[in-house]
Each structure stands twice: as structure tokens, then as C-alpha cells.
Amino acid sequence: MNKKIVLFLLLIAIIILSGCNNKKIQQLEKEKEENNKLVRDVTATYILNKFEADKIADDIKDYLLNIENEDLNFPWYFQNSYLEYNIIVYKSHLLYGIEKAVEDELINTNNNNLTKQDIKQAVIDKVLKSIEFEYFFNPDNGDLEQMIIFTLPDGSQGLFISLWQNSNLIYTNVFMKEVF
Amino acid sequence: MKNRAAKIITVLIAILLIISSVFLYLKYIENKKIAEIKSQFNTKLTDYERDKNLALSYLEIITINSQDKYEEVKEKLYPVLSTDLQNQLFGAKNNTSYQSNEIKYTVVDVKGTFDENNERKEKLFKIQYYTVEKYSTKDYLALIKVVDGLIVSVKTFVI
Numbered sequence: 550m551n552k553k554i555v556l557f558l559l560l561i562a563i564i565i566l567s568g569c570n571n572k573k574i575q576q577l578e579k580e581k582e583e584n585n586k587l588v589r590d591v592t593a594t595y596i597l598n599k600f601e602a603d604k605i606a607d608d609i610k611d612y613l614l615n616i617e618n619e620d621l622n623f624p625w626y627f628q629n630s631y632l633e634y635n636i637i638v639y640k641s642h643l644l645y646g647i648e649k650a651v652e653d654e655l656i657n658t659n660n661n662n663l664t665k666q667d668i669k670q671a672v673i674d675k676v677l678k679s680i681e682f683e684y685f686f687n688p689d690n691g692d693l694e695q696m697i698i699f700t701l702p703d704g705s706q707g708l709f710i711s712l713w714q715n716s717n718l719i720y721t722n723v724f725m726k727e728v729f
Numbered sequence: 730m731k732n733r734a735a736k737i738i739t740v741l742i743a744i745l746l747i748i749s750s751v752f753l754y755l756k757y758i759e760n761k762k763i764a765e766i767k768s769q770f771n772t773k774l775t776d777y778e779r780d781k782n783l784a785l786s787y788l789e790i791i792t793i794n795s796q797d798k799y800e801e802v803k804e805k806l807y808p809v810l811s812t813d814l815q816n817q818l819f820g821a822k823n824n825t826s827y828q829s830n831e832i833k834y835t836v837v838d839v840k841g842t843f844d845e846n847n848e849r850k851e852k853l854f855k856i857q858y859y860t861v862e863k864y865s866t867k868d869y870l871a872l873i874k875v876v877d878g879l880i881v882s883v884k885t886f887v888i
Contacts, residue, residue, distance in 0.1 A: 574759065577766050588771040592845050685840035685855045688774055694840055694855065708870070708886065724870060726886040 591688045598693035598713040599684055605632075605711070605718070606682055609697065613640060614677055616647070632711065635721040639697070639709040642725055646701040647672055653703070676701060691715070777852070781841055783809055784854035784873040787880050790818065791834050791860055811881040832862045851876040857888075 650672045655665060679700040686693050697709040705726060712720040786809065789802045803819050810818065838857040842849070856871045870886040 574762050574766065577763060581766050581770050584774075585769075585771045588773050591774065592843075595843050596845055683842060683853060683855075685853070686843035687838075687840045688777060688843070692840065696855065706884070706886075724886050724888050726884070 591691070594691040595686050595688075595693060597716055598686075598691065601716045601718075602684065602693060602695040602711065602713050606695065609636060609709075610680070610682075612636065613643060613680065613697070613699075616644070616673055616677070632718060632721045635723050636709065639707060639723045642707045642723065643676070643699055646699075646705060646707070647676055650676070650702040672702060777841060777843065780852045780875045780878075781839060781854060783875055783878065783880060784841070784852075784856065785836065785839065787873055787883060788834055788836070788856070788858060788871070792832050794830060794832050806880075809878065809880055811876075811879050814880060814883070830863045832860055834858050834860045851881075 647669070651665065651669045654668045654672060658668065676699055679698075681698045683696045683698065684693060685696060691714065693713040695711045695713065698706055700706050708724040708726075710720075710722050710724070711718055786806065789805060793799050793802050807815055807819060836856060836858045839854060841852050841854040844852075852875045854871075854873045854875065856873060857869070858871070859866050859868045868888045870888050872882075872884045872886075873880060874882040
């Protein structure tokens with residue numbers, strides 16, 4: 550009889566201990582699922598916004614890299630929008646910076662074999678190679694900012710920013726960092 | 730009588746030992762399971778938050794307006810800066826004379842690069858903020874790069 554009581558008590562103890570363990574693990578499993586779902590949702594929002602921003606990125610790149618071409622042959626989503634205005638402002642900063650760099654180089658260079666066109670091409674190549682695209686994301690609200698950065702030979706930099714929400718372009722701006 | 734008491738004590742000790750063993754075994758299984766679940770947590774957002782807070786902590790540099798503040802900020806920031814930034818910001822012997830005006834800053838917006846495929850080690854944060862010093866305010870945009878828990882580069886734009 551005593552043996553049966555002892556075994557019964559042991560069984561109860563094991564069941565109680567197992568129950569405590571299971572609750573904690575279930576809670577952690579639930580937290581894991583919620584966390585991972587949040588990451589999936591946030592990642593999906595990011596990918597969606599970036600997909601739309603990337604469509605424009607190629608057009609912007611062509612416009613910027615085609616230095617001599619002032620024509621604005623952007624697709625329909627550029628028209629009648631501040632994107633068009635700001636991208637023109639951005640390119641004008643880029644062109645001004647290049648011209649200034651060429652003038653500086655002409656003053657400073659000792660190589661008389663180089664023509665102005667050679668120097669200009671070298672500066673253009675250097676600046677266009679410096680153009681970078683970055684994508685900044687706010688996981689709290691899903692906003693994505695596409696940033697284009699160019700760097701001039703004197704260290705000055707130009708930023709072009711476009712803000713995307715729910716796959717829609719809602720804002721653009723241009724900033725310049727001068728080096729004195 | 731004595732034998733009976735001894736038997737009871739032996740049984741009790743045996744029960745305690747069995748319960749302890751079962752308890753320790755279950756604890757081991759639980760910890761193993763917990764470790765397994767924790768390894769399945771996607772840490773992308775927590776890593777992002779951690780690096781974002783690190784980038785934001787850099788802005789304390791703006792508030793240096795006295796030797797005491799300099800020491801305070803240096804103690805906080807020095808360990809999380811790259812060697813280059815450590816030398817750049819705190820390297821030379823500090824002989825600066827400071828204005829006494831308190832300088833405050835307010836963060837307007839923070840966004841960071843988000844690597845959906847976990848391929849990039851570095852994170853770049855774009856922080857828009859403004860400073861208030863006595864009667865003037867200025868708007869800034871900072872690009873702060875974080876790599877492996879260290880701030881490695883900072884570019885600031887006046888906007």
C-alpha cells in the first residue's frame with residue numbers, strides 16, 4: 550500500500566512539473582510566432598515599396614548619367630509631380646558641381662597636353678562613378694526613402710530623397726553638403 | 730520501532746532523490762527546448778533597433794559645451810566608436826574652450842538600411858534632427874554607419 554502511495558505521489562509530481570514547463574514553452578512559442586510574423590510583414594512592406602522605388606531608379610539613373618542630355622523623357626509617373634521639379638534641381642546641382650570642378654582642375658593642372666574636354670570627361674566619369682543609391686526604411690510605419698548621393702571632386706555631396714508609402718511616391722527633396 | 734523509522738526515512742530520501750532527478754531532467758529538457766525556440770526567433774527587427782539606438786547615441790556629441798560634458802560624452806561614446814572616429818573626436822588633447830550655452834537636439838526622423846536578405850554587415854542610418862542653442866535652431870541630416878556594433882562613419886548635412 551505504501552509503495553502504491555509513493556508511486557502515485559511521484560506520478561503527480563511529474564505531471565505537475567511537466568505542466569509548468571509546458572506553459573512557459575508555449576508562451577515562448579507564441580512570442581516567437583508573433584515576432585517572426587511581424588518581421589515577415591515588415592519585410593514584405595519594404596520589398597513592395599522598394600520594388601516601386603526601383604522602377605523609378607533606373608529612369609533617374611539614365612537622366613543623371615546622360616550628362617549632356619537635358620531632355621526630360623520621364624514616364625507618366627514623373628509628370629506634374631514635385632519629383633520632376635526636384636530631379637531637375639538635383640541635376641542642375643550635379644552639372645554646376647562638375648563645371649566648377651573642371652574650372653578648378655584647369656587652374657590647378659600642370660599637364661598642358663590635356664584639353665578642357667579631356668578634363669571635363671575625367672571629372673564626369675569620376676562623379677558619375679560616385680553615384681550611389683541607398684534605401685532607408687522605418688519599420689514602425691513602413692516608410693521607405695530612396696536616396697541618391699553623388700560626390701564631387703572637392704568633397705561636396707548632393708542628396709536626392711524620395712519618400713514612398715504604401716507603394717506611392719509622396720515626397721521628394723534635395724540637399725547639398727558643401728565643403729568650404 | 731527503530732527499523733521502521735529508518736525504513737521511512739530511507740523511503741523519504743529515495744522519493745526526494747527521484748523527484749529531484751526528475752525535476753533536473755525536466756529542467757534540462759525545458760532549457761534545451763527554450764534554446765531551440767530562441768534560435769528560431771528572427772532577430773532582424775531587434776538588431777535594427779539595437780543599431781538604430783547606437784546611431785542615435787552619437788548625437789550626444791552635439792551637446793558638448795563644457796569639459797565635464799566632454800568627459801561624460803567621451804565615457805559613453807568612446808567604446809562604441811571605430812578607432813578612426815575615436816581619434817578624430819577624442820584623440821587630440823582637449824584644449825577647447827567651450828561656450829556655456831546649453832545645446833539640445835531633437836530627432837525628427839530616423840530610418841535605416843534594411844537588408845531583407847541578411848547579406849550586408851553594415852547598416853546606414855539617416856537621422857534628421859534640429860539643434861536648439863539659446864535663440865537659434867538649425868536643421869541637420871546625419872548619415873551614420875554602424876558595423877558590428879561600432880559607429881564607423883558620420884556625414885552631416887546642414888538642411
